[in-house]
């Protein structure tokens with residue numbers, strides 16, 4: 137079943153690995169594709185990881201992946217923010233993701249932009265209220281991902297999009313969302329691929345994130361029934377171009 141794809145974009149969580157464990161065949165699949173000259177990209181909605189740290193973590197697990205092939209939501213957000221030439225920003229984010237924002241002027245007391253990623257325990261009453269006040273005074277809001285709930289840490293938790301949408305509802309101000317399924321993060325990967333969109337495949341485990349996101353930018357999508365996939369996800373109008381039971385089956389499209 138040769139499908140003629142020249143580039144493949146992989147989600148990480150639930151596709152290459154889940155909750156820290158690499159799926160059997162994932163490392164070998166990437167090697168197999170690379171040997172065949174397929175352009176590879178990694179597209180993750182992680183905000184806590186920078187491009188550098190995300191690559192280092194994958195390499196430590198045995199993936200032959202390079203920094204230039206990796207796009208995280210924090211990386212894509214920093215790239216987007218740069219195009220806006222912001223005077224100042226308040227980046228609500230933790231861990232290595234913050235590395236992406238080191239070149240901006242940080243002014244949490246009077247920011248032109250509030251840039252929201254995963255702020256972990258600092259998503260508290262004080263900070264959310266501060267964000268509310270700043271938005272009502274004219275600050276603009278960029279939210280790194282629109283997803284409301286995350287299961288990748290082991291238990292279910294509210295995530296970035298939930299806090300961003302709360303502020304949208306409370307203020308009536310529209311945020312710009314960057315991560316999958318929004319177009320900005322895909323564009324960051326696509327602009328470095330130099331391949332026709334009809335020849336690019338997105339591989340993900342979430343229909344509302346990976347498959348719809350791929351549709352939004354005109355590329356095909358394969359859904360894998362691993363990670364956060366549940367059968368009920370298929371009870372909707374969106375049909376993935378391919379459905380596989382695991383990552384190792386992707387090989388079928390190339391042999």
Ligand SMILES: [Mg+2]
Nearest residue numbers: 147149150341
């Ligand atoms: Mg996933």
